[in-house]
Amino acid sequence: MALSTHVALARKWRPKNFTEMVGQTAVVQALQNALNTGRLHHAYLLTGTRGVGKTTLARILAKSVNCEMGMSANPCGVCSNCQAIDQGVFPDLIEVDAATNTKVDEMRELLETAHYHPAIGRYKVYLIDEVHMLSRHSFNAMLKTLEEPPGYILFVLATTDPQKIPITILSRCLQFNLRPLSIPQIEEQLMRVLQAEDIEFEAPALTALAQAGQGSMRDALTLLDQAIAYGQGKVIRQEVENMLGLSNRQQILDILKGLGDDNGEGLMKTCREMIRQGNSLDHALQELGQCFLELAMIEALPQSGDLPPDLEAFRSQWKAQDLQLFYQIVTQSRQDLPLAPDEASGFRMSLLRLLAFRPEYHSDQERVRTPTQKIPSSEKSIPLVLATPAIRTQSITLGMPQSHDEWLALVAQLSVGGMQKELLVRLEWVKSEGNLLMCHLDPENGHLKSFNNGVLTKALQSVLGESVRLNIQVGERTQKNFLEQKQEQDNQQKQQDIALFEQDTVVQMIQNQAQGKIDKESIRRH
Numbered sequence: 133m134a135l136s137t138h139v140a141l142a143r144k145w146r147p148k149n150f151t152e153m154v155g156q157t158a159v160v161q162a163l164q165n166a167l168n169t170g171r172l173h174h175a176y177l178l179t180g181t182r183g184v185g186k187t188t189l190a191r192i193l194a195k196s197v198n199c200e201m202g203m204s205a206n207p208c209g210v211c212s213n214c215q216a217i218d219q220g221v222f223p224d225l226i227e228v229d230a231a232t233n234t235k236v237d238e239m240r241e242l243l244e245t246a247h248y249h250p251a252i253g254r255y256k257v258y259l260i261d262e263v264h265m266l267s268r269h270s271f272n273a274m275l276k277t278l279e280e281p282p283g284y285i286l287f288v289l290a291t292t293d294p295q296k297i298p299i300t301i302l303s304r305c306l307q308f309n310l311r312p313l314s315i316p317q318i319e320e321q322l323m324r325v326l327q328a329e330d331i332e333f334e335a336p337a338l339t340a341l342a343q344a345g346q347g348s349m350r351d352a353l354t355l356l357d358q359a360i361a362y363g364q365g366k367v368i369r370q371e372v373e374n375m376l377g378l379s380n381r382q383q384i385l386d387i388l389k390g391l392g393d394d395n396g397e398g399l400m401k402t403c404r405e406m407i408r409q410g411n412s413l414d415h416a417l418q419e420l421g422q423c424f425l426e427l428a429m430i431e432a433l434p435q436s437g438d439l440p441p442d443l444e445a446f447r448s449q450w451k452a453q454d455l456q457l458f459y460q461i462v463t464q465s466r467q468d469l470p471l472a473p474d475e476a477s478g479f480r481m482s483l484l485r486l487l488a489f490r491p492e493y494h495s496d497q498e499r500v501r502t503p504t505q506k507i508p509s510s511e512k513s514i515p516l517v518l519a520t521p522a523i524r525t526q527s528i529t530l531g532m533p534q535s536h537d538e539w540l541a542l543v544a545q546l547s548v549g550g551m552q553k554e555l556l557v558r559l560e561w562v563k564s565e566g567n568l569l570m571c572h573l574d575p576e577n578g579h580l581k582s583f584n585n586g587v588l589t590k591a592l593q594s595v596l597g598e599s600v601r602l603n604i605q606v607g608e609r610t611q612k613n614f615l616e617q618k619q620e621q622d623n624q625q626k627q628q629d630i631a632l633f634e635q636d637t638v639v640q641m642i643q644n645q646a647q648g649k650i651d652k653e654s655i656r657r658h
């Protein structure tokens with residue numbers, strides 16, 4: 133591919149005749165019939181969103197009526213008239229973009245020239261894009277022509293907003309609605325283009341581009357141009373996903389794996405990563421839904437076709453009805469996304485819903501699995517991973533603690549592990565004297581006292597200063613230690629989580645529809 137002579141793909145691959153048109157079969161057929169039977173209307177109104185082929189159709193129509201080989205639905209494309217139209221230099225094709233052409237008088241004069249015969253062609257074709265933007269004067273000038281149209285006049289009006297066109301004009305036009313192109317239609321066209329251009333590509337990358345085109349072939353082709361530049365001459369899935377700000381496929385697979393392995397922590401780690409990278413979380417849910425759909429299809433109809441290779445690992449992981457439930461959860465969550473406090477919270481909530489409804493397979497109903505696959509045990513809890521609650525952060529102090537609460541805040545800050553941590557979380561603060569910390573330890577935990585060693589002292593010194601010492605006496609405690617305090621808070625939080633889940637409308641809906649049960653006891657915090 134010679135980049136120096138690069139022509140934008142959207143321009144290069146603009147259809148030049150009716151047979152090259154992608155989609156819009158109803159409109160194409162109606163126009164072909166009109167041309168072949170010589171019953172052409174003098175004014176067509178093409179409606180539809182951007183990039184669906186309105187002006188392309190208009191130009192093909194202009195060629196069809198002006199081709200030197202005769203008027204037909206198959207313009208030759210090589211005669212001087214056809215070529216002039218393709219190059220945009222044909223004097224009898226008057227193209228105006230009403231959205232950018234703001235000079236009212238000029239526009240009106242242009243429309244008043246309609247009573248002059250065509251210069252070289254059979255028809256004088258007016259192609260007015262975004263026609264709803266015309267001024268009232270211009271519409272009046274157009275109306276005069278439409279009321280008594282000369283035989284050589286052909287109006288092709290295009291608009292994204294037909295409601296704004298005066299009824300007097302509308303009633304004199306034959307109206308066609310052009311539909312947004314489907315993802316497979318765009319995908320196939322992108323593939324044709326790449327094959328013809330001899331450019332290497334990965335098929336899933338085209339799906340992503342087609343989706344991003346949102347029904348517009350022009351937008352999809354423009355994105356394809358960018359993707360080729362981005363991928364240095366190749367269209368690679370990973371690159372396209374990066375370019376479009378989509379979550380990469382591996383992250384989606386990681387979520388499925390976390391769900392299948394009962395690994396809530398891993399799943400939420402992936403979730404955080406995706407949020408941090410600023411990916412489109414709506415798209416992530418869409419892709420998750422697609423995965424569940426594919427897996428459900430293969431589960432319900434094993435002969436229905438192939439799974440994408442990267443989903444093979446999840447074949448038979450879930451039952452068909454569970455996959456349908458998952459699908460429903462992500463679909464519903466997508467609808468709820470705009471209502472969530474922010475996209476990230478909405479996404480996190482969707483994953484929590486998936487975890488909460490993760491099925492448990494009991495041994496008597498256990499499905500046949502390959503030995504390498506992990507079999508979720510019925511004793512396993514539903515891991516609901518939320519942020520670790522901070523304990524008494526309001527009383528954080530870097531000095532010697534002067535109360536038991538300050539002591540608890542200090543413990544929360546210390547980074548020690550192992551047996552030193554086991555000891556620390558069980559201590560009760562008694563008093564601080566100079567550089568000496570005095571604490572109590574229950575008699576039943578007395579054996580932990582020996583872990584008051586250099587490691588622990590060092591951790592304390594890193595926060596409280598070089599000379600601090602910890603003195604531990606075995607004796608009865610009167611206040612809750614860090615461990616008990618945390619358990620109490622976790623318990624409260626667990627009740628809140630359960631309440632939150634019971635209020636969640638999506639959870640309610642799914643519970644009603646699928647008789648899904650949440651194992652409340654298994655909701656736990658990490």
Ligand SMILES: [Zn+2]
Nearest residue numbers: 199208211214
């Ligand atoms: Zn021709």
